């Protein structure tokens with residue numbers, strides 16, 4: 001989307017390195033769940049800016065708009081009523097692509113250029129190169145890429161790469177009325193997040209924490225959680241990483257497989273050169289029908 | 292079971308029309324699966340998908356051709372399954388395998404319609420096909436695999452690649468043997484016929500059985 005103004009740091013399934021040579025500050029979204037009021041302005045802003053067709057809402061028993069994200073609904077506030085020692089908590093967390101520093105979708109993707117990571121850290125799908133195989137769905141530890149059966153391509157939050165590339169903040173950030181969403185460099189956002197955690201701890205939320213999982217190299221979306229020890233209550237995975245089967249498949253297996261295939265071809269050729277064919281004695285080539 | 296018999300001109304019918312056609316349905320579909328699969332396996336071979344109509348076309352057709360391949364393998368199982376069972380004759384032959392690879396065929400024990408190598412290839416393709424089909428169907432519809440069962444998806448991409456690699460190993464040897472090494476073999480699966488001399492050299496027990504001469508031990 002924004003390929004002409006943002007340089008590429010990583011590119012899926014490419015046999016040559018990405019072209020980016022400039023350093024850029026890594027951008028980041030901050031989500032402070034403790035000041036989110038569940039108004040869903042960010043959901044609407046996302047739909048509007050990205051010109052996404054409206055989804056019919058689905059009643060799931062909470063205030064949540066839909067059970068999960070869809071190919072044309074990339075930003076979903078997840079609601080949960082959660083009881084702990086400190087009483088009943090009404091939790092809401094803005095869910096979307098986390099923009100992992102080490103993106104599993106990009107590792108898994110077999111189509112050259114279908115997933116890229118810009119030098120500012122944004123992970124973006126380039127639908128014109130996507131072949132719809134769904135490997136990214138296997139690679140993602142957060143259940144983000146959504147397959148559209150009509151276009152046969154996957155979609156997700158772009159972190160408004162089109163806006164960011166021209167110096168604007170993402171649409172969801174712009175719409176947030178409480179400033180629970182903020183946008184800036186990763187460093188700045190972590191600073192604000194840590195400060196907020198200190199405040200929360202001082203006001204009695206002793207478990208407050210910042211969610212920036214190291215298993216995927218950190219994320220371009222950091223989340224402040226009041227109940228930092230109850231990730232499952234927020235619908236967040238504990239210590240997410242690229243699935244081991246995907247890593248095994250894309251690295252050791254690939255190289256063992258390639259060498260084995262090459263070895264097989266060279267081996268059979270060498271065998272022929274050394275031992276030649278099995279011919280039936282006393283029969284001409286014609287009698288045997290040539291080969 | 293195939294209807295092997297001696298033809299009026301003295302040559303022998305090794306594979307009838309149905310057997311040959313099924314073999315080539317399996318062969319052609321396998322080659323398509325191999326090329327479109329390898330295109331996605333490594334970026335170095337993505338040009339294969341481009342040559343075959345683009346990545347999207349390859350992605351769409353690969354699973355359907357996979358079902359065709361599996362159907363052909365199942366029909367093959369009906370035709371040849373019984374004759375592919377591993378017997379004592381095969382265990383003997385296996386012990387002498389090194390003579391086979393060195394083209395010292397006179398030192399090999401006589402075998403039936405298929406030798407142990409051919410039988411192992413058959414079972415490799417059969418079980419490989421089963422694993423590829425099951426894992427392939429999961430990979431076909433990743434968007435329908437519930438998040439709580441995602442380990443199925445992870446396992447499938449891994450097993451699909453492993454099973455594909457194992458069958459590719461068998462396929463390389465099979466194609467090499469069938470075209471370059473065993474002269475007469477390629478014709479047998481195109482036109483169906485082999486000479487008596489060929490049958491005597493490669494499958495003596497089978498020859499004896501269908502001509503009604505000599506040892507009929509199976």
Ligand code: HEM
Pocket residue numbers: 110133249321324325327328329331332333349350351353354355356357358360361420423424425426427428430431432448451452455458459
């Ligand atoms: C029998 C039924 C089969 C089904 C339903 C099936 C399905 C699939 C699917 C859905 C994919 C994902 C991408 C794509 O569609 O191209 C795939 C990939 C692949 N398939 Fe199959 N397939 C089958 C058989 C085979 C066979 C016989 C081979 C033999 C070589 C094969 C080799 C591959 C390879 C190498 C890949 C790429 C794997 C990777 O990137 O790790 N498949 N298959």
Ligand code: SF4
Pocket residue numbers: 012105108109110111114115125129130131132133134135136137145153154
């Ligand atoms: S569905 Fe598209 S983006 Fe996802 S892995 Fe396949 S080609 Fe890449």
